[in-house]
Amino acid sequence: MEGAKLSAVRIAVREAPYRQFLGRREPSVVQFPPWSDGKSLMVEQNEFYFDHAFPATISQDEMYQALILPLVDKLLEGFQCTALAYGQTGTGKSYSMGMTPPDKILPEHLGILPRALSDIFERVTARQENNKDAIQVYASFIEIYNEKPFDLLGSTPHMPMVAARCQRCTCLPLHSQADLNQILELGTGNRRVRPTNMNSNSSRSHAIVTIHVKSKTHHSRMNIVDLAGSEGVRRTGHEGVARQEGVNINLGLLSINKVVMSMAAGHTVIPYRDSVLTTVLQASLTAQSYLTFLACISPHRCDLSETLSTLRFGTSAKKLRLNPMQVARQKQSLAARTTHILRQALCTSTAIKPNAANHNSLVVPNSKYSTTKPLSGVLHRTRSELGMTPKAKKRARELLELEETTLELSSIHITDNSLSLLGFHSGSDKDRHLMPPPTGLETRQASSQNSTLMGIAEEAEPKESSKVQQSIVANTVPTTVRCQLFNTTISPISLRASNSQRELSGIQPMEETIVASPQQPCLRRSMRLANSMRSQNYGAIPKVTNLRRSTRLAGIREHATSVVVKNETDAIPRPRGAVQKKRTRKVKPAPKAWMANNTRCFLDLLNNGNVKQLQEIPGIGPKSAFSLALHRSRLGCFENLFQVKSLPIWSGNKWERFCQINCLDT
Ligand SMILES: Nc1ncnc2c1ncn2[C@@H]1O[C@H](COP(=O)(O)OP(=O)(O)OP(=O)(O)O)[C@@H](O)[C@H]1O
The missing domain is CATH 1.10.150.280 (AF1531-like domain)
Incomplete structure (x- = not known):
């Protein structure tokens, strides 16, 4: 349960032991006040608060238990986890991360990597015994040297890779600690190190060891990142290539700093591409991951400025707000909703069919034309049509407002005798599919006040099939006052969306204004809007999908003309007869x-x-x-x-x- 409450971003500081070669022992600049409760430290009267503040006396095991063990649980739950060590050169980053092959050091000096792997194996074995679900564990090892990524486990470890393809680096299976030993030996053997004034075995590259846990349902990763130490070029005493190495190391560190700052500030554009290091770590530095920073600091007074800058970076990283649990929940609900919408919207499509076996998936038939692109296009269009995109919502609201204005203007034609029709709807489900055509061009008296428009449509063409009927309803032009009222509330949402779809969209059109319209999901937005406006003036537009734009325009023009001509013909006075008498003309706008x-x-x-x-x-x-x-x-x-x-x-x-x-x- 404790694991579930784990904060997504945790910052810890670890003080390094004294380095003997720096001469006489002086008091440490880092103090751990008695009230700190292991969460704060003081440097030169400044108190810094973190999730953990480890003194130099802390053991590797204590540090691991407090900092990394909770991440192991999250890894096995399917989350991406990253532990990142940064700080000045020679302060124990590689030591803490456990980059040395385990068989070369004493067990108490084992770092994070071998300890985490041992716990992963333990949990994987327990899970496999319980549910027989096959889980595989792999490891990859890359370094970023002089702004170039290298696959240290690959066949050509000294040939740089393309940064964007680092995900495809060599992954070796891990079955035991012995495998890790081999991998670390191979990787650290290929990694660039160089003695400096500050560290006899200084890493000259950023190293990323990734443990992949793959099961049938998920693929999660734990990145153990050992950054090269930040260093003042002057203090290391390097020239030439070594100096350039130092510049590139600092460049990578600076870019990671910028990424963290941007994320903490809530910027929408994060400068991941500023360096190879952040490009490679991009997937780990998102709201969906668990991040743990280990800031390693030196106790020496001569390193004070680096210590303070490391602590300041930790303080700014504290502002990061990641929420992998929420993102996972959102992803789940979006996936379920999208599948639901797709199933509804595309059930008539021949290209994509719901999978009969699995109700949560869709089957795209294999063909040379079936790619994911049309699917995403359809999905986007569906979301837009359902009013789920902000733009669609806004447009729908505007149309409703516009149409309400039209309603006010047109409502002056409503006669007393027709008022009783207003707001009435039969309980019949059929009514929900009605599209009262926009304007009355041909007067029809409904047989009774309660007669529905479908009734009217059936009167016109009683024996047609339902599909044809719908199109006839759309094209028939009955004129009850209710028709006018409905006409004024047409919105792009109500044009195509069903009740449930509208609920999902979050936009509630006016009550009982569901209208069926000619299906036109393939039209451009401007054409759809034009159609909806035109339909107010000329009645419903015949079905015009899958045609070229010019053909559609021609069709619409023709339809509009025919409706106007028809209307004008109606205006010619006819001889009075019984039928004429029986028909009471409602006020209809010319x-x-x-x-x-x-x-x-x-x-x-x-x-x-x-x-x-x-x-x-x-x-x-x-x-x-x-x-x-x-x-x-x-x-x-x-x-x-x-x-x-x-x-x-x-x-x-x-x-x-x-x-x-x-x-x-x-
Ligand atoms: N907490 C510690 N306990 C014992 N030895 C330590 C500790 N921290 C660091 N050391 C020792 O200090 C030396 C330097 O450590 P390490 O190589 O891990 O530093 P680093 O920060 O990775 O340096 P660089 O950035 O230059 O690679 C190593 O010999 C390591 O064993």
Whole structure:
């Protein structure tokens, strides 16, 4: 249980023992105050707080138990874990991390690596005995020397790898401590070391040993990172190649510092690519990992400035806020939700079918065309259509507002006798699929006030199949006042999303405004918006998917024309007859009135919208939106479309196209 509460980022400081060669023994600059409770230390009157503050007398085992053992549990739960040692050269980073082959040192000096591996083996064996789940353990060993990564276990350890491909370095299986011994011997044998003034066996490269734990369900990694020591180039007394090594070491350390600072500050862009070290560690320095920093400091007064800078780095790393548990939960719920949405949205698709055996997965048939790209495209479109993306949510809200305005304007046509229809919906599920066409072009009296639109549709074409029926409903133009009301609340969300999908999207359209519309998931956003606006004016658009854009436009134009012509034909007075008498004409907006209404709404939008809102009007780009806003601010609001037309933003036939897309009367 304690492991579950483990903080994702932990910082520990370890004081190194005195180095004899530095001469006479002087009092340490690092003090551990009695009130510190093992969590703070003082250097030159400054108190620093960390998760652990280890004095020089602490043993390897105590340090391991407090710092790394909890990470081993997390590793086996499937999380990525990283233990990273940094600090001045010669302060015991390699010693603490356990980079020396175990058979070359006394057991009490064994560092983190062999101890962690021993505990991993113990737990893996216990798990395999319990549930027979095969778990394999591997290790890889790379070094970053002079800003180049090297695979120390590979066949060519002195040939640099491509930084972005370090994940593909050699992984050797680990079955026992003896295997680790071999791996460390091979790796440390190939690693670059050089005697310096500060350390007779100073590492000249950053080393990353990764223990991979692979099972059927997950692949987790524990990175043990032994950074090369930070060093003042002057103090090491190096020249030439060795000096350049020092510069590159410091470059890597600086970049890791920058990454940690950016993460702690909550920046969205983290400079991982500043150095090879951070590029390689990128996967470990994310919100999904458990991070443990071990800052190694020197007790000597001559190292005071390095000690203080190491402690300051630790203090800034304390600000890191990682939450691997939450990320894992989010990932799980997103995966479940995405599968659910995909299953619903794509169940009709021939390309992707739900897996009958496993309800949480989808089967993409093998073919030369089936790649993951279309799947991600479909997924993105589905999320956008369901209003799950912020942009879609915003647009939907704007459309609702816009359409509410239209509702207010159009509601003045509602007669008393039709008011009783308002807000009524049959409990029938069929009603949920109704799409009351937008405007009344052909008057129809429903047989009773409770008759549904489906009823009306059935009246028109009673014997068609359900699919055809839907399209007929979409194309039929009944005119109850309810139709007008519904028409005014069409939103892109309600156009395609089912109830459950809308719940997921988080956007609640107006009550009982679910409408079925011609399916048009493959259209561009501008076309969809144009269609939805047009459908208010001309009725539902016939199904136009999978066609070329020009063909779709032509179809829509044709449809609009035919509806207008039909409407005009209706306007011709007919001889009075029994049928005519029986039909009570409801107030219906004529196309011209609708055009005028639409133009008015449109001018409102042009006069009141900000640049961003103007940009979202189909046919208006960023520059045009800016010009419109500028013109408006200088010369006042647009009173009619001619003023809009007179702006110098319409080259060629842009104005005509603009009017056409937005159903404006030129
Ligand atoms: N806590 C300790 N107890 C005993 N010996 C230690 C301890 N810390 C460091 N040493 C010894 O100090 C020497 C230098 O340590 P180490 O090589 O680990 O330093 P380092 O920080 O890795 O240096 P560099 O960055 O130059 O590689 C080694 O001989 C090591 O055995």
